[in-house]
Amino acid sequence: MSDFTAVLAQIKPKLGCVADNLALIEERIQLAIDDGKELIVFPELALTGYFLKDLVPEAARRLDSPEIQRLVELSRRISIAVGFVEVTDDYRFFNTALYLEDGAVRHLHRKVYLPTYGLFDEQRYLARGERFRAFDTKLGRMGMLVCEDMWHLSASYILAMDGATTLICLSSSPGRGIEGDSLGSASAWQQLTSTTALFLNCRVLYCNRVGFEDGVNFWGGSEYVAPSGESLARGRLLEEDSISATIDEGALRRERIFSPMLRDENLFITMQELRRIERERGL
Amino acid sequence: MAGLRANTGLLRQILVGFVRDEVRKVGVNKAVLGLSGGIDSALVVFIAAEALGPENVHAICMPYKSSNPESEAHARLVAQACGVNFSVLPITPMVDAYFETFPEADNMRRGNKMARERMTILFDHSALLSALVLGTSNKTELLLGYGTLYGDMASALNPIGDLYKTQVWQLSEAMGVPREVVEKKPSADLWAGQTDEEELGFSYRQVDELLYRMVDLRMNREELVVAGFEAGFIDTVYRKIQNSHFKRRLPVIAKVSNRTIDRDFRYSRDWGK
Numbered sequence: 001m002s003d004f005t006a007v008l009a010q011i012k013p014k015l016g017c018v019a020d021n022l023a024l025i026e027e028r029i030q031l032a033i034d035d036g037k038e039l040i041v042f043p044e045l046a047l048t049g050y051f052l053k054d055l056v057p058e059a060a061r062r063l064d065s066p067e068i069q070r071l072v073e074l075s076r077r078i079s080i081a082v083g084f085v086e087v088t089d090d091y092r093f094f095n096t097a098l099y100l101e102d103g104a105v106r107h108l109h110r111k112v113y114l115p116t117y118g119l120f121d122e123q124r125y126l127a128r129g130e131r132f133r134a135f136d137t138k139l140g141r142m143g144m145l146v147c148e149d150m151w152h153l154s155a156s157y158i159l160a161m162d163g164a165t166t167l168i169c170l171s172s173s174p175g176r177g178i179e180g181d182s183l184g185s186a187s188a189w190q191q192l193t194s195t196t197a198l199f200l201n202c203r204v205l206y207c208n209r210v211g212f213e214d215g216v217n218f219w220g221g222s223e224y225v226a227p228s229g230e231s232l233a234r235g236r237l238l239e240e241d242s243i244s245a246t247i248d249e250g251a252l253r254r255e256r257i258f259s260p261m262l263r264d265e266n267l268f269i270t271m272q273e274l275r276r277i278e279r280e281r282g283l
Numbered sequence: 284m285a286g287l288r289a290n291t292g293l294l295r296q297i298l299v300g301f302v303r304d305e306v307r308k309v310g311v312n313k314a315v316l317g318l319s320g321g322i323d324s325a326l327v328v329f330i331a332a333e334a335l336g337p338e339n340v341h342a343i344c345m346p347y348k349s350s351n352p353e354s355e356a357h358a359r360l361v362a363q364a365c366g367v368n369f370s371v372l373p374i375t376p377m378v379d380a381y382f383e384t385f386p387e388a389d390n391m392r393r394g395n396k397m398a399r400e401r402m403t404i405l406f407d408h409s410a411l412l413s414a415l416v417l418g419t420s421n422k423t424e425l426l427l428g429y430g431t432l433y434g435d436m437a438s439a440l441n442p443i444g445d446l447y448k449t450q451v452w453q454l455s456e457a458m459g460v461p462r463e464v465v466e467k468k469p470s471a472d473l474w475a476g477q478t479d480e481e482e483l484g485f486s487y488r489q490v491d492e493l494l495y496r497m498v499d500l501r502m503n504r505e506e507l508v509v510a511g512f513e514a515g516f517i518d519t520v521y522r523k524i525q526n527s528h529f530k531r532r533l534p535v536i537a538k539v540s541n542r543t544i545d546r547d548f549r550y551s552r553d554w555g556k
Binding site: 014015016017051052053054055175178179180181182183211212213214215217237238239 | 286287288289290293294296297300301304305308440548549550551552553554555556
């Protein structure tokens with residue numbers, strides 16, 4: 001594989017306004033195409049906004065809807081990772097991330113871990129995804145996570161074991177915690193993305209939105225984290241931004257030579273112990 | 284306690300962004316608020332001036348004849364310090380006209396009436412100026428119920444409702460609210476010599492330490508006692524929170540249909556914005 005250029009589109013979607021958000025997304029895609037970028041990543045639920053509640057059915061789109069097809073079409077010119085509410089033929093609604101490439105849906109990830117604690121209430125409105133799968137793209141093998149998914153070690157672990165070298169996380173993370181030197185949720189996420197990259201020798205592309213919904217702020221701070229765990233590009237806090245990064249294949253190769261933890265990871269022991277735990281829990 | 288010590292730079296950025304974003308997405312660019320001469324409204328007017336530009340902020344001082352004249356002077360000082368539009372609209376005629384019918388009314392009824400009189404003036408100015416009404420209740424008084432329902436608790440947006448009084452002091456100092464206002468004793472100024480802390484029976488700093496642990500850290504009664512709080516104080520504050528909870532909720536609706544507003548008809552207020 002060779003290096004590639006990516007943009008993290010740190011946008012401010014409008015709540016429930018699919019047409020407006022599509023226009024915003026198209027505008028960012030066009031700019032990235034003009035800049036010659038190869039991949040553009042949008043936040044979780046970029047097409048719809050986050051606190052949808054009972055708006056979920058109205059804001060949801062089928063994969064064959066004109067809005068999604070428009071994005072699929074645009075992917076002939078640039079690879080696109082984008083989040084929206086997906087409605088299926090059996091009328092389930094998913095918090096979905098799409099990876100679009102060469103005019104096709106290369107991968108679809110439905111958010112598995114729908115948080116329902118604190119200020120979150122996702123599982124009330126949305127159905128839960130059931131798989132984590134890595135997938136091949138022309139930019140390398142990747143894995144996608146939607147926000148809370150990444151807080152479950154097993155999710156990133158599975159994707160890395162499945163061969164992903166780039167983890168893309170689409171996020172709508174609310175800002176909270178004003179006691180420390182930096183915003184509480186920003187510090188927590190930065191620790192998470194860095195540690196995940198470091199443990200799994202993967203690079204992380206994290207795209208978080210900004211703006212306010214009913215007084216809740218989304219803090220931005222989208223970033224590109226190298227496989228060493230070092231953050232190489234980070235977006236502004238709380239403001240719209242566009243973060244460009246060149247994803248360096250050499251850095252991945254070197255990191256995997258220096259710290260081959262993932263190579264040494266023992267899938268047999270892991271599976272054996274997980275099966276034992278499963279058995280003992282009587283699942 | 285680290286938890287009550289706020290990162291004022293960050294807080295300022297979030298609250299200024301909040302006012303700017305939430306006001307403008309409604310399609311207006313102005314705000315109106317009551318400026319009492321106290322620290323809470325002073326802080327909110329500073330935040331609003333930074334968010335919207337001082338020319339888009341209208342501060343109204345609404346004294347009653349028993350209000351301390353120093354309050355109006357402080358309100359004027361604050362308005363001048365941040366450059367917002369300032370006017371004085373006394374509420375004595377309206378309030379007195381009403382209580383001519385009820386001369387026996389006690390301080391609580393009179394205080395509530397004054398707070399609600401001010402609310403009607405602010406919401407009238409909201410329509411007059413195409414401006415959103417900014418609330419100035421802090422988290423301490425919201426939790427203790429130390430405010431008038433549909434009076435000073437009424438607003439379209441409240442930038443400081445998640446800040447304890449202790450944090451209001453910190454941010455006010457950081458944003459340059461005049462020292463006279465930051466340092467004076469908090470008072471609802473409903474009658475001469477009234478101070479909040481005397482009326483509540485404890486100091487804001489004391490109760491903030493307790494509230495932070497009880498509400499934010501979710502420490503239970505046992506843990507609070509071990510942390511050094513008197514059991515009686517804990518129980519008093521707990522009861523105040525419980526007994527004033529109705530003030531923090533919308534009116535209760537009797538459910539008869541499948542979709543009752545706010546129970547199973549749920550939308551964000553920023554729906555479509």
